[in-house]
Every structure is written in structure tokens, then in C-alpha cells.
Amino acid sequence: MGTGLVQPASIREGEQALVENKANCEQVWREISSYVDGEVDTALRQTMEEHFQSCKRCASVLAGMRNVVQLYGDERMLEVPAGFSRRLEKRLASDVAAQGKRWSSWSAWLVPVAAMALIAGSVVLMNSLTFKNFIQSRHAQPGNNIPPDLVVVVSDGSKLFHVPGCAFIRDKASERTMTAKEAMRDGYVPCTRCLRQYLKTGLTPPSGQQFAATASEAEEERQEQEVDLSTARH
């Protein structure tokens, strides 16, 4: 390796070239690959071209390198073993077809989605089994925390019971007073407005909302309660 650099003839010729062309053979060899690829700037290209004209050795290196690039760059140099194409086609036909059945474009996303759904379902199930009151609709709360002896009011046309004076009591003329325990025994459910403090909702109501409803909102709410008492929507 590198012995070519110390050959007297090479050095003499390199020096001569340096004097004549401002580039010696070593410099030319260093750049000759980039030169072949057309990746040297104009000034260097010109200097090298001049050098090749006067230096037979470097001209020989250049010709040889171009020949190498041309020969090896030929498509015919890309040979494959006998039967390669057939075996490749066969393998692709079987494996790609198999993958295609399982992973066709329209169903490919279904698998991860199904997996996510399974995981999500498991989490929900686990939560429902172990953390019963963690996240539940406030509408679904039983009145477990309401003092049984609390005086409450029920009225006709509604299955809600209220604290006396609640703005959401429907048909005040038919009001009847009883204890919370009696109301729940009779199938009444607590009003989420006036009895909110007793319901563990896990949600912090916006301040001032509890009794800030306007008369029209109260009317809407009554209508909703009439439509479906079991799924009261607020």
C-alpha cells in the first residue's frame, strides 16, 4: 500500500507536473474519482484536464477508472443465481397473498382498532368492578347519602323529590311532604339541583350554578323530566 507514492519515476513526474500544471499526480489521484463523477469545480477540472494531457500515467489511471466505472455499472454485471427470479416470485406469491388476506387495505386498520377496543373495554369493566363510584353519571346516583329523616317534597307528575322551596318542584299545588326515606321507598329519586350536596357525583359543579337557573330553564327541565324520568337530561 502506498508504495506507488515513493517510486522515483512517479515523484519526478509528479514534480514535473506540479511545475507545469500546478497540480501533481498525488493531488490528481486524490480527486480523480470526483473528477470522473463530474463533482469537481471548474477551476480544478481545468487544472486536471491540463495535467492529463501532459501526464501519461495519470491519463492511464483516468482511462482505467472510467473503464472500471463503465464495466461495473453495466446492467449485465448484476447477475443472479439460476432460478432466482422464479423462487422470488413464488415466495412473494405465497407470502404476499397470505399477508394480503390478513392485511388487506380496508381491514388492516381493524385489527389495531379492535385491540384498542378490547383494552378499553377491559379497563371499563375493571373500573366498574373495582371502583364503582369512580366515574359515573351524576344522574345515576342513588340517594344513599341523603339523611333518611330529611323532610322532602314530592308532587304530582314527577318522580323527583325535593327540599322544600326548590325552584324545580312541578305543580306546587300538589306538593306532599314526607321523609327522604319514604320518598325513596316510593320510588322517587332526588332532584339533582336541590339535593346535589348529598350526591357523590365526582364532579365539581360550576359555582353559582346550583340555583341560578332562570325560569325558562326550569320550565325546560320540567319538560325534560316529564319526557323521560328514568334518563333525566340536564
Place this chain on the structure above:
Amino acid sequence: MSEPDMVLINPEQTQPAREQDLILNVQRGKNELFYELVRPYERRVYAAALAILRNEQDAEDAAQEAMLKAFANIRQFRAEARFSTWLIQITVNEALMRRRRERTVVMEGIDDRRRDEEAEYAPRDFADWREIPSEALERKEVRQRLAEALATLDRKYREVFVMRDMEHLNIQETAEALGISVASVKTRLLRARLMLRDLLAAGWEQGWFSRLPFEKGNKPW
């Protein structure tokens, strides 16, 4: 004649469009078109794998596996990239991964690092270059000689040379495919080309290319 018949079709221009169509169709689930898409590159894929693995059977296995990985990831291919480059990159990754599993190659790697510290390579043969015409490639014997010369190079030079001069990746793509710097690609490419030139010159003198129709005084053209 109707107007479309008068339009000259330039294969250079229509090929990428055809390829893009194939890619889109495969991406949309027409899996049966995948082989048609990769067939023009099967030899390049094999050559890339062979450059790294140096064993025909391993190279074929790696080439097949790379094709399957390309299929599995075809939806990640973006049109702004060259498909051939993307395919070669997958192949190189597959081959390099397989080679890392081969314990014997570790020794070759150490050997290569040692040699890398040596002085620059200088050409040895300055005789008038006797060109080997590309027609010579019609002869299996010549192709085999060239392949043998290439196989004698250290892997670091062989890999860069194959990616650049046989796979026709550019310098940047070669650097990315092999995970080395652009400067390393340039240095190794220069050295590989110089070494192959010397090997071919020596081969000529040893009669590798003798008895060929293009030999001096016996030119068929």
C-alpha cells in the same frame, strides 16, 4: 390518425409514471401487482445483499426477506423518494442485520479498521490502459473475472463501490444506506476504483481477458 397516436412515448418519462401507478395500486391493496413493481430491481436487490453478505444463499434469503419487508411497509413509502433507493435501503438494512448476527464477520470488521489507518492508496500500474470494451460483458467468463476482482476488496470498499457504481445510488444515498459519512464514501470509493483498476490491469497481463474476440489484432468490429 387520432391525436394520441401521434404522441411519441418516451420510456424514460413513462416508466416513473407507471411505477407510481403500481405503487399506488399496491398501497391500495392490489397485492398481486407487487412483484411487477419490484421485478425491475430484483437484480439490484440481490447485488446489494451479495455485496454485504458475500454468500449467494445468504444474499438470496436476504433479498427475498427485504422484498417482503418492502411489501409490509409499502404504505409508508412516500412518492418524493425514489422507489429503487428505498428498496435498496431496506435490502442493505436487512443484509447488515444478518451480518451482525454472524460472529465471523466481527473479525473482518477489526481487520478493516486496521487497514483503514494505512496510507492512501496509489495506483500501481501506469502502462497504457488497455480498455475492456463493454461488449466483453457478453461473455460470462469476463463477468466472472470482474466479480472475482470485486470480491477481493475489503468489505468497506466493496460495499461503497457496489452501492455507488453498481446500484447507482448517489454519494449521499450511499452514505445513508451504509450509515457512514459522505467523506468516508468519497475516500472509499476512490480507493475501490483505483484498486479495481489495478486488478483489471494485472488481470489483463495475466491473461484473464485473453482469447477474447476483442483482443488486439482480432477485433470483430
